[in-house]
Amino acid sequence: MAEKIKNTHHEPLFHIVKRDDMPQWQAWLIRIVTILVGFLLVGFLSMAITEKSLGDTYEIMFSGVFGRLFQGSTTMLWKYLQEIAILLCLALALTPAFKMKFWNCGAEGQALMGGLASIFCMIEFGEKLPYSTLIVVIAVTSILTGAIWGVIPAIFKALFNTNETLFTLMMNYIATQIIAYYVYIEGGGSNVINPVSYGNFPSVGNNDYFVNIVTVAVITVLMYIYLKYSKQGYEISVVGESQNTARYVGINVKKVIIRTMLISGALCGVTGMLLVAGKDHSINTNLVGGQGFTAILMSWLGQFNPFIMVVMTAIVVFLRLGVAKVADTSFLNSSFSEIIVGIVILMLVGCEFFIHYSIKFRHNKKEVKA
Amino acid sequence: MKKFRKVLALCLALVLVVGCFAACGEKTPDDKPDDAVAVKVGFIFLHDEQSTYDKNFMDAAKAACKEMGVEYAQKTQIPESKDCYDAAVELVEVDGCNIIFADSFGHESFLIDAAKKYPDVQFCHATGTQAHTAGVPNFHNAFASIYQGRYLAGVAAGLKLNEMIDAGKITADKAKMGYVGAFTFAEVMSGYTSFYLGAKSVCPTVTMDVKFTGSWYDEQLEKEAAQALIAGGCVLISQHADSMGAPTACENVGVPNVSYNGSTVAACPNTFIVSSRIDWTPYFKYMIECVQKGEAIAADWTGTIETGSVVLTDINEKAAAAGTAEKIADVKAKLLDGSINVFDTANFTVKGEKLTTYMADVDTDANFEKDTEAIENGVFYESKHRSAPYFDVEIDGITLLDRNYG
Numbered sequence: 001m002a003e004k005i006k007n008t009h010h011e012p013l014f015h016i017v018k019r020d021d022m023p024q025w026q027a028w029l030i031r032i033v034t035i036l037v038g039f040l041l042v043g044f045l046s047m048a049i050t051e052k053s054l055g056d057t058y059e060i061m062f063s064g065v066f067g068r069l070f071q072g073s074t075t076m077l078w079k080y081l082q083e084i085a086i087l088l089c090l091a092l093a094l095t096p097a098f099k100m101k102f103w104n105c106g107a108e109g110q111a112l113m114g115g116l117a118s119i120f121c122m123i124e125f126g127e128k129l130p131y132s133t134l135i136v137v138i139a140v141t142s143i144l145t146g147a148i149w150g151v152i153p154a155i156f157k158a159l160f161n162t163n164e165t166l167f168t169l170m171m172n173y174i175a176t177q178i179i180a181y182y183v184y185i186e187g188g189g190s191n192v193i194n195p196v197s198y199g200n201f202p203s204v205g206n207n208d209y210f211v212n213i214v215t216v217a218v219i220t221v222l223m224y225i226y227l228k229y230s231k232q233g234y235e236i237s238v239v240g241e242s243q244n245t246a247r248y249v250g251i252n253v254k255k256v257i258i259r260t261m262l263i264s265g266a267l268c269g270v271t272g273m274l275l276v277a278g279k280d281h282s283i284n285t286n287l288v289g290g291q292g293f294t295a296i297l298m299s300w301l302g303q304f305n306p307f308i309m310v311v312m313t314a315i316v317v318f319l320r321l322g323v324a325k326v327a328d329t330s331f332l333n334s335s336f337s338e339i340i341v342g343i344v345i346l347m348l349v350g351c352e353f354f355i356h357y358s359i360k361f362r363h364n365k366k367e368v369k370a
Numbered sequence: 371m372k373k374f375r376k377v378l379a380l381c382l383a384l385v386l387v388v389g390c391f392a393a394c395g396e397k398t399p400d401d402k403p404d405d406a407v408a409v410k411v412g413f414i415f416l417h418d419e420q421s422t423y424d425k426n427f428m429d430a431a432k433a434a435c436k437e438m439g440v441e442y443a444q445k446t447q448i449p450e451s452k453d454c455y456d457a458a459v460e461l462v463e464v465d466g467c468n469i470i471f472a473d474s475f476g477h478e479s480f481l482i483d484a485a486k487k488y489p490d491v492q493f494c495h496a497t498g499t500q501a502h503t504a505g506v507p508n509f510h511n512a513f514a515s516i517y518q519g520r521y522l523a524g525v526a527a528g529l530k531l532n533e534m535i536d537a538g539k540i541t542a543d544k545a546k547m548g549y550v551g552a553f554t555f556a557e558v559m560s561g562y563t564s565f566y567l568g569a570k571s572v573c574p575t576v577t578m579d580v581k582f583t584g585s586w587y588d589e590q591l592e593k594e595a596a597q598a599l600i601a602g603g604c605v606l607i608s609q610h611a612d613s614m615g616a617p618t619a620c621e622n623v624g625v626p627n628v629s630y631n632g633s634t635v636a637a638c639p640n641t642f643i644v645s646s647r648i649d650w651t652p653y654f655k656y657m658i659e660c661v662q663k664g665e666a667i668a669a670d671w672t673g674t675i676e677t678g679s680v681v682l683t684d685i686n687e688k689a690a691a692a693g694t695a696e697k698i699a700d701v702k703a704k705l706l707d708g709s710i711n712v713f714d715t716a717n718f719t720v721k722g723e724k725l726t727t728y729m730a731d732v733d734t735d736a737n738f739e740k741d742t743e744a745i746e747n748g749v750f751y752e753s754k755h756r757s758a759p760y761f762d763v764e765i766d767g768i769t770l771l772d773r774n775y776g
Contacts (some may be wrong), residue, residue, distance in 0.1 A: 067464045075463060079456050184775045188738040190555060191775070192450060192476040195483075208452075280451040284476065289449060324447070333418040334447045 014361045027355045034351040035315060038344040042323065045340060050330040057326060064325020065318050074207075080321060082209035082279070085216035086271060088313045090288075090295035092216075092223045092306055093267030096260045098296075099227065099304050101240045106153065106168030108292030109175035110265045112285075114146035114272025116179055119196065119283045122276070123186065126198025134199045138277055139270075146269015147262045149175065154261030158254035172292070179285050195281035201274075212278040219267065224306040236260055268292070301348055312348075319344055409468060409661050411435060411442040411654070412461030414454060414481075416474035418446040421587055422612045422631040427473045427496070427650055434654030438662075443467055450476025458484035462491055469494065469661055471654070478511075485509040492667055494657050496650070497557070499758045500734045502670045512653050513757035514673035517564035518705055519646030519680040521712045523628045524568020525701050526644045526685065526694050527606055530626050531573045533691035540605055542575040548599025549580045550592050550609035550616045554773045558582075560752055560759035561610045564712045565628070566768055571710075571717070572697070577767050579604055582774035589613040600625050602771075617642065626689055633683040643690045644698075645683045652678045672757040675706060713750035718765040725750070730760040 046057045067076025090107045097104040121138045129137060153167035186193045204210035227233040239246045239256050246253050275287055298316065302309030323337040411431070419425040428444075435442040443465040445457040454477040461467045462484075471494045472481050478498040485493040485506050494510045495501070501511035531545045547569060551558040566578045579599055583591040592615025596607050600623060608628040609616035614637060620627035621638040629638075629645035653673055660667045673679020685695050704710040715725045729740035732755045742755050752761045764770065 063464050064460075067460065073463055075459055079459075190475065191553065192478075194734075194736075195479045282451065282479070284450060286449050287451070328444050328446060331444065333420065335420075 011362050014359050016357050017360055018356065019358045022355055030351055030355055031348075034347050038347050041347075042319065042340050042344060045343075046323070046326050049332065049336070050326060052330070060326050060329050061318075061322030064323075064328075065321045078207050078209050078213075080317065081213045083317045083321065084310070084313050085209070085213045086275065087291050087295055087298060087317060088309060089216045089219060089271040089274065090268065090292055091298035091302065091309050091313060092219055093264050093271065094295055094299045095223065095302075095304050095306070095309070096227065096233075096236055097264040098299050099240050100236045100257065100260050102154070102157065102257060102261065102264075103165040104150070104153075104168050104261065104264055105165055105293070105296065106150065106171045106265075107268050107271075107295050108288050108290070109168070109172035110146045110149045110268030111272040111275070111288045111292060112172075112175040112179055113149040114142040114269030115276040115283050115287050116175075116182060116272070117141040117145035117269070118199070118273045118276035119193065120182075122196040122199040122281070126196060131199075135201075135277075138199050138273060142269045142273035142276075143266045144269070146272060147266040150261045150265015150268060151258060154258045158257045176285050179283060179287070183284055192284070193282045197281070199277055200281055201278040209278065212274045215270070215274060215278075219270070220306045220310060227304070227306070232256075232259070297345060297349070301345075301352070316341065316345065409438075409440045409658055410466055411440060411469045411471060411658065412458070412465055412467030413442060413444040414448050414457050414461070414470065414472040414477060415444060415446045416448060416450070416477070423586060424473060426631055426647060430650035430654055431471075434651045434658065437651075438655055438658045440658055448472075448477070450474055450480075452480055454480040455484050458493070459487070462488050468492065469657055471495070471657070473497075482506055482509050492657065492661055494653075494667065497758055499732075499756055502756055503733050507666075510657070510667045510669055510671065511757055512657075512671040512673070513753065513759070514648040514653075514677075514679040515675075515753045516646065516648050516680055517560050517712050517752050517759065517761070518675050519648075519682060520561050520564040521568035521571075521705070522682055522698050522702060523608070523644055523646045524565040524570075525572055525698055526568075526690055527565070527608065527626075527628050528569035528572035528576060529691040529694050529697060530606060530643060530689075531569065531576055534605060535573075544603065544605070545573055545576045546604050547576060547578045547606045547608065548596065548602070548604030549578055550595045550599070550607065550611055551580055551582045552586045552611045552774075553584065554582055554770070554775055556759045556762040558610045559764075560761035562608075563718075563761060563763070563765060563768065564752075565608055566765075567712060567717055568701075570767065571701075577769070579769050579771050581771045583611055584774035585611070587612045589615040592616045593619045596620060599771075629683075635684075635686050639686070639688065641689055642686045644685045644694070647681060647683070648673065649679055649681045670757050672753045675702060711749045711751075713752055713761060715745060715748050715750060718767070720763060720765055722766065725763065728763060730755070730762070732756050732760055 043054050043057050047054050050057065065076065065080050067073055069077055090111065094104055094107055118138050121134065121141055125134055125137060149171060153164050153171060156162040156167060157164045183191055183193055201211040227236070235251050235256050238249065238251060239253055243253050276283055280287065298309055298313050301312040319341045320337065323340045327334060327336040413431050415424045415427060417424045419428050431442060443461055445461060448454050448457045454472060458470050458481060461470055469492045470484065473496050475497045478495050478500055481493050481495050482500065482504055485508050489508055492508050494512060497513055498511040501509050527547060534540050535542050535545060549562045549565065551562055562580055569576045579602060581595040581599060583595055585591060592609065592611050592613050596616040596619035599607060606626045607616055607620050610630055612631060614634065617627050617629055617634040617638045620641045625641060626643055627638060627641045628643050631645070631647050633642065633645050635642045653671060657667050682698065701710065725745065728744050728750060730742050730744040731738050731740050732742040744750050744760065750761060752759060
């Protein structure tokens with residue numbers, strides 16, 4: 001019996017091998033085809049459920065994102081860019097941490113704390129400070145608060161090697177509760193803070209979101225330069241590849257971890273500020289609305305490259321707004337859009353798997369090695 | 371590999387085909403708009419029909435628009451942020467709506483901003499407080515005197531307690547009810563107090579414990595709160611929160627339940643007594659009619675039993691005490707002719723004393739100033755100075771086991 005087992009070398013039906021040989025153009029071809037297939041699938045699924053024609057479905061999706069753009073109304077376009085900006089800013093914030101293999105799952109909380117600093121300054125100093133000073137104070141405090149919220153888990157990671165995934169996640173819950181308590185104090189029993197008219201970002205050309213969008217555009221370029229061309233960006237890559245190598249070449253790993261999380265948290269703080277001072281002028285626990293977690297996906301799908309992230313967030317936000325419009329037009333519930341967007345994101349993640357790995361099937365049954 | 375592809379393709383094709391057939395079953399007739407009247411309503415909902423709160427609005431929206439023969443569009447899952455303003459802009463500019471309605475308290479300020487941007491479009495908002503002072507002519511608030519419905523439901527609860535006392539199941543001094551509330555706000559406080567007063571009007575020895583969950587929808591918390599109340603000696607439960615948590619907890623142990631937002635008899639056949647709810651259909655019809663006729667919509671509209679806005683579901687004879695329907699009809703008539711006032715100060719005390727004056731915070735301001743005398747001729751007039759509730763007095767006989775302000 002024992003001998004029999006010994007002699008039968010069992011090859012599995014298939015096994016997975018990593019591949020590094022796929023040329024860039026081929027990888028991109030796969031991605032583009034996946035996105036196109038994804039959009040077709042969205043169209044067909046919507047068509048099947050809503051009983052509208054394929055053309056109508058895409059038209060509704062378009063109207064949900066761009067509105068009456070062709071009739072000359074750009075209101076919805078700006079809203080679309082704003083949604084991209086927020087998700088992108090969070091993804092950008094997470095990227096340096098992820099590149100360092102520090103799993104920052106706390107973008108939600110860090111952004112909430114940044115937002116809290118903004119609304120606090122708007123309420124407390126709104127009447128006392130001149131507008132330009134107020135904006136500076138808002139920016140500085142929001143960035144600092146976000147950075148502090150991000151650096152706490154980093155310090156623990158650097159000094160005690162705590163698990164940063166759990167730590168940052170827990171910090172989200174603390175931030176949410178702090179916001180809830182603040183809203184209770186300021187809202188006076190009605191769990192709503194009415195919009196504050198001080199310290200709002202200016203409208204440019206009748207457009208409320210211009211400042212937000214430009215800010216994030218600038219951050220995108222700066223982040224690209226920082227990661228690709230700066231010494232600190234290089235250190236992040238080395239620490240991410242191997243902490244031992246980093247130590248060997250004389251990089252202070254603890255310092256890099258703490259510095260990078262300061263940056264990550266600060267950018268989340270900026271997002272919170274953009275949401276409060278540049279959009280809502282108020283705050284509640286739903287300020288970020290789970291986008292801190294979607295941003296994790298965006299950062300990965302963008303392969304830590306800020307410009308690819310722009311494309312990925314644009315696609316995901318387009319789907320989210322467009323499919324929501326399809327659902328609302330056909331009086332379907334919101335699960336519909338969540339499922340559809342989920343399927344497409346899954347396809348995108350899946351295609352990365354096939355780009356980086358290949359599946360080898362068992363070739364020949366007879367060829368059993370003795 | 372090829373075979374794998376074939377199987378995959380087949381599976382996908384199957385999914386699509388099955389999807390097509392599944393979809394064919396739910397064909398809905400197109401509601402064509404009346405060509406003569408150019409009204410299109412845009413609804414903004416906080417969640418979707420998975421929340422009983424929003425479902426109540428969505429059902430009314432559908433019914434009212436169908437009855438009036440007007441088209442409507444909706445945006446679901448709109449948070450209480452600038453997203454509400456953006457949703458209103460979309461409904462006006464893309465969908466061409468000329469009445470916009472939003473259903474959540476926190477939507478209000480953002481809706482006012484939208485109202486200022488589109489002076490020709492009418493904006494209506496449920497549960498809000500600012501319209502009567504905001505000075506924006508095309509912005510309107512609405513609510514209903516749901517405390518009347520709660521009072522009637524309370525009468526049914528009191529009768530049930532009397533039945534238990536008569537049957538010897540409990541003694542009169544053990545007649546304690548439990549109430550699961552969401553937040554310690556006027557909206558909830560006004561509700562449970564009227565419920566308690568309704569019960570007290572037929573069962574004078576009744577007392578009540580209240581627990582708050584801190585959420586409008588949290589099935590687990592609501593269930594646990596109800597269980598804790600039952601463990602604490604409450605023999606009847608009611609709730610002001612939107613999940614099935616409390617009704618289910620009651621059904622599991624056979625404790626009678628007075629529900630809210632709609633009947634829960636299907637899930638709780640042995641314990642459901644009756645439920646009160648706001649029917650928004652009359653208000654939706656009113657606002658559509660106003661726009662059709664070119665009349666102004668009231669800045670602050672309060673629905674009542676009379677307008678059909680405050681309704682009770684069918685009574686579950688299996689759980690309710692005998693004669694409940696007759697008694698409710700009787701009390702309802704008295705509420706209508708004004709011989710009973712829910713918050714009559716003769717019927718309750720605060721710290722052992724009769725309430726003679728109470729300043730309520732009716733007008734919205736940053737400091738929550740108590741600005742309006744609510745008691746006239748010995749009656750606390752709820753929903754008179756504005757549609758949204760402002761009764762937030764803690765009266766004797768009701769014990770707040772905890773507080774939760776969100």
